[in-house]
Amino acid sequence: MTTSGFCVDEFGGVRTELANQLASGEELGAAVCVTVDGETVVDLWGGHRDPERTVPWTEDTLVNVFSISKTMTALCALLLVDRGELDVRQRVAHYWPEFAANGKGDIEIRHILGHTSGVSGWERPIELADIYDTEAASARLATQSPWWTPGTASGYHALNYGHLVGEVIRRITGRGLGQFFAEELAGPLDADFHIGTGPEHHHRIAPLVPPPRLHFDMASLDQTSILVKTLTSPLLDLPEANSAAWRRAEIGAVNGHGNARSVARIQSLVSCGGALGGRRLLSEKTIDLIFEQQSDGPDLALLVPLRFGLGYGLPQPQTAPAVPGGRVCWWAGLGGAIVVNDLDHRITFAYTMNKMAPGLIGSPRADAYLRAVYTAVRAGARA
Template sequence: MTTTTTASTSGTQGLCRADFEPVRHELERMLAAGEELGASICVTVEGEPVVDIWGGYTDAGRTSAWERDTLVNVFSITKTMTAVSALLLVDRGLLDLDQKVAHYWPEFAANGKAGIEVRHLLAHTSGVSGWERPIELADIYDHESAAARLAGQAPWWEPGTASGYHAINYGHLIGEVIRRVDGRTLGRFFAEELAGPLGADFHIGTDPEHFDRIAPIVPPPPAEFDMSALDPDSVMIKTLTSPLLDYTRTSEAGWRQAEIGAVNGHGNARSIARLQSIVSNSGVLDGRNWLSSKTIDAIFRQQADGLDLALMAPLRFGIGYGLPHPQSAPAVPGGRVCWWTGVGGSFVVNDLDRRVTFAYAMNKMAPGIIGSERADAYLRATFGVIA
């Protein structure tokens, strides 16, 4: 197969192997129609990029082009980076998925949480899917105090019995376990153990030197339902509003520099695919054994399958990732596949059967929490080639 690197008249640039041209065409179509503002897509096969394309604009005024090294807040794609960080410690024998969280973080045992295991945190089944009120967004920028608050509160449902998406606090929970085991913060551990060695331009806690490369987020249209009409004490409302994620604040320095391992990772499709190729290649990348087959197998230990209490959508969770589900992720192929998405539409899929990673990042958010029509179109174009 041939590989082309071109700048097209529709505004896309980058590398695209000839057989994957349907992916480029789909991105060009979305850009031309105004569905996308700016975006990047990367597909790796056996760890090597066969698609690495980008196009559009970084700003709503369409004055600044999306460049090769443009970064964007990819929201919950960050959770997959946090998960791989924890799996590194599992692989080294320093962290046990079936051990009690309190074994590593004694304060976490308070208020009925002594039995919660590490796997419950990674699979969103711990019962601790948010903070007790009152809490403001800026309160979670201080990791230690925010983690201490989580340690002191009671679970909102019986741990291990159902998933309740840990929307904003996932990185505080797992990051604190990593800090107790390793001594480094999540952002530093990730940078020194993964992003740095792999040359991946992805950041959990982004230094100001990178700010001029960040494409500001364009928030989605307002929600079609009135959240104030729902039960304020439901798991869903408490999770999604404690604190409320204010998209207008994601361009502030405080947000960007904080280490929020659930939702404030900054990267692009290339860096996402580079890092996640560790998983799609069964733990081996660049000739290095990053994760053993046993640790990779653990990802596919199903922990929950049913209506998620926080998102009120049917989901299947393994360890650190979602597993294929025809309703919540219709464009994700079946098989030995794990995936996740960021609010607004960013997406990553690791297909271990085909040794493929798909990654997509953009700045114009789509409505909804799980995926988008745009992401589905790119996924179908990609896996239509591979199938």
């Protein structure tokens, strides 16, 4: 199957890989983008938006990228750090006094940015629709006790990351996360990415196609475990992620909508050391904060080895074998979307798709594209 867009000759292997994945049916619709020094060298898309393969994936197709959204939320916080309005070592309650309730008074900003706060989900009962009311859902988090000793381990803040970080942003700026992101990042960088996607964009969104259901009985697990409480409080209903209500909500952990081009555009701010297009938005000192390791070991919510810095995962060969080592930060969305920022090579790689792969982190398809990118990088280094 042919792909659309462009690709410089050195990265031709990426085009070949995408064409092969589309032709095999492993992909339904997808986009891949690579920037070097902030300049686009790969911007490819292909396939279809719908399972019936009647609507082509086009240049401006959007898709829910799930947890890539967390990297956008983290960048919003880092902008405030850079402006001196937010201190990652300050207590969350300094900005959000109600958060100090029930033993959370010593939790620091770095703990919520790095998934070590002990508040990785909501206390039951809670339904998915309840978290669409961002302020009310955030207020519920403020009343809770931590589920483990803050700062001692990561427990992936799967659905509530944007509520925690976003409420701090709202307390500082008076703006909700979606508005702040649009005005301070997406707008200035001319990036077609949205946290809280208005109905005027819904016709461009490719519906997600869930992976085959795993025959796994969650009820057989310890219902008080951090894994069960995090992943079921509330339970993510994948068909609901195609609803208009989900798309409009501001869920900064999981419902950002964009495409590979817009993800790469915004995130190349990181791979380029905080400056893009001749404009510096983040200092090198602030970029360095991303790489301050907050945890390294089995994540209490996902039960896989993870290394977290501030707002991003750091290279972890066991969990993400295709993500290279070095001064690299990354994260993946449920179903396989991924972004990788490589500051050693000043490269950002982004991949988005609508046919979801099974598993919580990454996918064989994402790995294949990433390996094709680094085959080209290594060949260029030898030349």
